[in-house]
Amino acid sequence: MKKDRLFHVLEAQQFDRSWIEKILFPQADKFRKQIETNKKITPYLKDKSICLLFYEPSTRTRLSFQNAAMLLGANVAATENAKEFSSAVKGESLKDTIRTISSLGYSAVVIRSDQEGGASEAASVAKIPILNAGDAAGQHPTQALLDLYTIYRQKGKIDGLKIALVGDLKFGRTTRSLSYLLTKFKKIKIYFVAPKQFQMSQDILDFLKEKVVEYEQNDSLSKVAPLVDVIYLTRLQTERLKDKNTKVNADVKINEKVLSLINKNTIVMHPLPRNSAFNELPEEFTDDKRVKIFEQVQSGLYIRMALLKLILS
Ligand code: NCD
16 A cells, blocks of 8 residues: 555555554544534535445445445445446446546446456556455455454454454455454454354465464354454355355354353454344344444444545545
């Protein structure tokens, strides 16, 4: 990343720790406080327009980017099912779509691609900033930043934490991006908790080794739960499985027993959506004090406002 100014947001490893702590989080804090106290928000982006180009389904990421841009005074255009309703269906390449959006005078593109590397491909021809809002099973850097901000706000620090990343680690992009970000901090230990066929990919394990970050692989949340400060659950990414009816009966879910094992200060996170069939975080635990899923959603708004302001104003 350039020291002076952020342009594209493509992958979690591009950020450095001091930028996250000294620039991004303080800016997100400012917006959080303004919103919490109903203060007027300066329309930093009043002459800007943001294009949301989504080739895969989304609720939180799309709506939070949209609201973040609008709260800062920008215009927003959104194509929420670009796979079906854009010229992609007529065979247009992603590069041409991006060239078109640039030519129309938009200030930035937030893209959720159905191809791994899609955001980087877009950036390769874009004259305007590209923000990766998830590229298939690749990365989801803005989610990782909001997850990190949530952990920081809830635990008061990141250094020294023990974090369990749980569920479908093979196809989930949020845990990949979060793993990259966690390597920026000291004395972190990551527990990858997943059945064998859904374990974290080797490229991430290699990266952790290179950065000398301690990790352990396990298939039992009950075993790991009492040891950690953060439990980060994920759903089964059924849309990326060849066999859509794959049944996984594994100890990677929250239930009474697991909750009874965790420390009272341990927090439970999930990027959402949680899956009611797999039931990794049952509805009945939504209001448990340790469950921070909607704090994550709120962090998403503040972090995305901060990113848009830092990139565009
Ligand atoms: C996640 C995503 O899209 O990767 N959702 C999100 O952005 N909050 C998680 C998921 O789909 O499982």
